[in-house]
Amino acid sequence: MIFDDNLKRSILLDHYQNPHNKGLVDDERYHLIHNASESCIDDIKVQMLMEEGKVKDVRFDGVGCTICFASTSIMSDLIKGKSKEEALDIINNYYNMIEEKDYDPDLLEEANAFDTLSKQANRIKCGTIGIHAMEDLIKSYDGQ
Amino acid sequence: MFDVDKIRKDFPIFKNDPGLVYFDSAATSFKPQCVIDAVNDFYTRHTANIHRGDYDNSFIVSKDYDDTRKVVSKLLHNDDPDQIVFTAGATASLNLVAYGYFLDHLKEGDVILLTLAEHASNILPWFEVAKKTKARIEYIPLNEDGTFNIDNYKECLDKYNVRAVSLPYVSNVLGYINPIKEICALAHEKGALVNADGAQAVPHIKVDVMDLDVDFLGFSAHKMLGPSGIGVLYAKKKLLEETTPMMNGGGANARFNKDGEVILKEIPVRFEAGTPNIEGVLGLKKACEYLMDLGMDNIRKHDDEIVRYLIGKLSTLDNVKIYNPRSECSIVAFNVEGIFAQDVGSYLNSLGIAVRTGNHCAKVIDNIIGTTETIRASVYLYNTKEEADKLYGAIRDVTLEKCIGAII
Ligand SMILES: Cc1ncc(COP(=O)(O)O)c(C=O)c1O
Numbered sequence: 001m002i003f004d005d006n007l008k009r010s011i012l013l014d015h016y017q018n019p020h021n022k023g024l025v026d027d028e029r030y031h032l033i034h035n036a037s038e039s040c041i042d043d044i045k046v047q048m049l050m051e052e053g054k055v056k057d058v059r060f061d062g063v064g065c066t067i068c069f070a071s072t073s074i075m076s077d078l079i080k081g082k083s084k085e086e087a088l089d090i091i092n093n094y095y096n097m098i099e100e101k102d103y104d105p106d107l108l109e110e111a112n113a114f115d116t117l118s119k120q121a122n123r124i125k126c127g128t129i130g131i132h133a134m135e136d137l138i139k140s141y142d143g144q
Numbered sequence: 145m146f147d148v149d150k151i152r153k154d155f156p157i158f159k160n161d162p163g164l165v166y167f168d169s170a171a172t173s174f175k176p177q178c179v180i181d182a183v184n185d186f187y188t189r190h191t192a193n194i195h196r197g198d199y200d201n202s203f204i205v206s207k208d209y210d211d212t213r214k215v216v217s218k219l220l221h222n223d224d225p226d227q228i229v230f231t232a233g234a235t236a237s238l239n240l241v242a243y244g245y246f247l248d249h250l251k252e253g254d255v256i257l258l259t260l261a262e263h264a265s266n267i268l269p270w271f272e273v274a275k276k277t278k279a280r281i282e283y284i285p286l287n288e289d290g291t292f293n294i295d296n297y298k299e300c301l302d303k304y305n306v307r308a309v310s311l312p313y314v315s316n317v318l319g320y321i322n323p324i325k326e327i328c329a330l331a332h333e334k335g336a337l338v339n340a341d342g343a344q345a346v347p348h349i350k351v352d353v354m355d356l357d358v359d360f361l362g363f364s365a366h367k368m369l370g371p372s373g374i375g376v377l378y379a380k381k382k383l384l385e386e387t388t389p390m391m392n393g394g395g396a397n398a399r400f401n402k403d404g405e406v407i408l409k410e411i412p413v414r415f416e417a418g419t420p421n422i423e424g425v426l427g428l429k430k431a432c433e434y435l436m437d438l439g440m441d442n443i444r445k446h447d448d449e450i451v452r453y454l455i456g457k458l459s460t461l462d463n464v465k466i467y468n469p470r471s472e473c474s475i476v477a478f479n480v481e482g483i484f485a486q487d488v489g490s491y492l493n494s495l496g497i498a499v500r501t502g503n504h505c506a507k508v509i510d511n512i513i514g515t516t517e518t519i520r521a522s523v524y525l526y527n528t529k530e531e532a533d534k535l536y537g538a539i540r541d542v543t544l545e546k547c548i549g550a551i552i
Binding site: 005008009012013016040041065066067113114116117120122123126 | 484485486487490502516517544545547548549551552
């Protein structure tokens with residue numbers, strides 16, 4: 001799935017202006033990670049609920065630039081309802097795309113909008129800060 | 145006559161990258177050919193260590209190295225080259241002052257005065273020194289627009305047992321010039337010493353250390369047309385005598401024996417242990433000469449003209465907020481409503497316009513201007529009104545969609 005630039009732009013604008021899964025919940029079962037970037041404004045909190053090996057819910061909130069909010073919003077949609085292995089696979093494919101390695105575009109759906117982010121070295125952090133948090137959150141459920 | 149077109153011909157980067165519009169000289173400046181040649185010459189013609197070899201190249205290089213102190217002295221309107229210590233840059237100078245001098249001269253209950261508009265390099269060393277000496281840090285409250293408030297400063301001097309005052313001569317976020325002369329006079333009345341961070345001042349304005357009566361002043365060569373990794377600490381002689389070198393080793397000692405008795409060399413060499421950044425010093429010399437040839441007053445006038453022009457243009461735009469409409473020195477700080485600074489920065493980059501976005505290492509300034517992130521356009525002697533027009537045009541036309549388009 002390769003998008004043209006117009007479509008990419010409208011996907012990102014839409015997720016930035018109306019982010020999905022935004023707003024934290026007050027629920028002890030959720031794990032929380034706070035990630036801040038030293039180079040950009042990005043300062044976000046991500047919450048996750050995993051049950052029976054599945055990502056039941058992902059929430060996030062904070063301040064962030066377009067790339068940060070849009071990537072976090074898109075990825076939260078992508079991994080919700082997925083098993084731990086499936087979610088990590090999607091995340092790894094996303095990293096591979098950002099690092100210009102082989103990846104499976106079919107797994108990434110709207111996240112394909114970031115397929116040229118690798119060319120913007122100073123913005124890669126923005127496009128991965130929320131996703132790193134999700135990866136760490138999934139792993140934080142290990143052994144529980 | 146100050147002729148920008150002629151000046152630009154001295155900077156090879158404009159030939160190599162003709163489309164580039166560079167408004168980030170506060171981060172680092174471009175280098176004129178004479179500075180590049182000086183560095184190159186050291187590598188291609190006159191490679192030698194200083195003060196060690198009994199041969200021509202070493203003599204030549206050593207003389208140039210020593211002469212640099214005189215040239216820097218002249219730039220600072222000072223009469224004693226021995227007060228010029230070469231460091232790795234402004235950060236190294238600030239650390240040498242904090243650790244080398246104040247660590248041994250502060251005690252519990254003493255106060256170090258700073259402002260909330262500091263560069264990290266002028267805050268973090270003080271945090272450490274305060275921790276180690278049990279001295280306390282207090283911040284002089286600034287005016288609402290981020291300018292210095294002399295009454296607040298006087299109040300601090302009256303209220304606290306102030307021993308050290310450390311301030312930027314020119315703020316790297318808002319471009320305001322602090323009244324260092326008055327600050328020094330008031331501090332000295334109370335027996336306190338003043339360290340001025342000259343990183344953004346020395347490249348842009350006439351600095352007269354004798355007239356200011358400033359105790360310490362550090363700066364970097366790379367922001368004033370010189371090479372990276374080299375800078376200067378100017379300090380009063382008596383204070384240098386009482387400063388402990390942060391490094392010891394070859395070149396800094398006159399004699400030592402196996403029992404640990406060491407006689408250190410004279411000031412300022414004792415602060416320059418090890419083989420120094422020789423080519424950096426030689427480049428710095430040319431940079432100072434270049435600036436003095438143009439005249440610091442002329443440079444300031446030019447910078448100011450471009451800054452006023454840019455502020456005038458940007459302030460006609462409804463969606464732009466300027467944080468320092470009264471900027472006094474080379475810096476315009478602003479934001480575009482509804483778009484994060486970094487996103488605007490990416491858009492400008494796609495048009496070949498270089499600015500800095502972010503918090504400019506001044507992490508605590510949001511207490512003053514109500515935002516952590518700004519777009520900073522900084523101006524120097526080679527910038528033109530045409531370049532300001534390009535920046536203005538880009539900001540006038542910017543939209544969130546265009547910013548996203550520039551990134552993906
Ligand atoms: C006001 C101020 N102080 C200190 C520094 C640190 O300079 P350097 O990184 O060259 O040591 C800078 C540079 O960004 C600055 O703007």
